[in-house]
Amino acid sequence: MGKYSKFNSFKGFKWPWVNRKYKDTVFRLLFSKDKHALLDLYNAINNSHYDNPEELIVNTLESAIFMGMRNDLSFILDTSLNVYEHQSTKCPNIPLRCLLYVSSLYQQIIDESNLYSSKRLQIPEPHFVVFYNGTESFPEETSYRLSEMYEGRSTDPELELTVKVLNINQGMNKSLMQSCEELNGYSIYVAKVREFSQTMSFQKAVNSAVDYCIENNILRDFMEKERKAVIMYSLTRYNQKGHMKLIREEALEDGIEQGIAIGKEEQLTLIIKNMLSLGKSPEEIAESCNCSIDEVTAVINKSKELISK
Known part of the structure; x- marks a missing residue:
């Protein structure tokens, strides 16, 4: 062992x-x-x-x-x-x-108590x-x-x-x-x-x-x-929270497929908002929508700008 x-x-x-x-x-x-x-x-x-x-x-x-x-x-x-x-x-x-x-x-x-030990x-x-x-x-x-990822790049990061x-x-x-x-x-x-x-x-x-x-x-x-x-x-992608959650996700996936077929930015924005409300990460959204992380981030940022106006 x-x-x-x-x-x-x-x-x-x-x-x-x-x-x-x-x-x-x-x-x-x-x-x-x-x-x-x-x-x-x-x-x-x-x-x-x-x-x-x-x-x-x-x-x-x-x-x-x-x-x-x-x-x-x-x-x-x-x-x-x-x-x-x-x-x-x-x-x-x-x-x-x-x-x-x-x-x-x-x-x-x-x-945690050992973190303060002299050993x-x-x-x-x-x-x-x-x-x-x-x-x-x-x-x-x-x-x-x-x-x-550091904003200020150093040759020898600590x-x-x-x-x-x-x-x-x-x-x-x-x-x-x-x-x-x-x-x-x-x-x-x-x-x-x-x-x-x-x-x-x-x-x-x-x-x-x-x-x-x-x-x-x-x-x-x-x-x-x-x-x-x-x-x-x-x-x-089974979710342990149960059947109702599964139904919501299946409905969302149907919307994703329709949105991808339509190809409209407005539809993609709506899909991302829905997925965010379900606790999805940008990576999961990108995977489900078959798009890049950059595309997801751009839509999210644009959505935030619209909300702030």
Whole structure:
């Protein structure tokens, strides 16, 4: 067991700025329930050879969106604290969100009274990885840095945080995919959903993609066991607040599809206002509307200007 096994039990602190409207994802479902899969993913990223899944201490903030960041996976292994996130849109602001998020994790694992001790504390070193599988052109690997967000750039920033971004679309990072069967399987599933949705409804595309994976021994056990959940998360991004919320979101999605078809700025503005009222982040809005973060921000700013007049 790693040296941070004592942090397996976390304090039940309720964060006032945490949004409890977390919506699960297929990515998180795949890796959060299977420590073997999560360990394989870690080894593939770090070229390491850990072989005991029980050494993983999963410390994901359950059922929460922290400052707009949907935390998919966070865990401690040996002396490292790892935060993994899946994104389908570009995410240049994620270093700041990671900074805020990891601060909350440290507050969970460290006794506050020890902060004032004369003895130096030892804490796990944080590492941040984003898995990108959006449709926009993106390099195989890149990094976002907190210092890139500073208004005044310095050559030697006193506070830095780096997020590694890996493109997991089919054809990208082949070595990584070969090293992690589960990640490659997830990438194939997403690619098949997109492929099938070109010729059939999205619901049929999701079902067909699941069937394809099972028939071709791609995440077969996972797909057979979690079929209903995979389809549900893919179609609706299930929200635990219940059926009425789901109905509202389905109605909103219908409006989004109509708005995109119309292509009017006024309609897009209305959609964004509605999504903001439902607690959606700019990233979620961009993903749902199939537009860039910059476009969403521009519409939001214009809306604010109209309100102030």
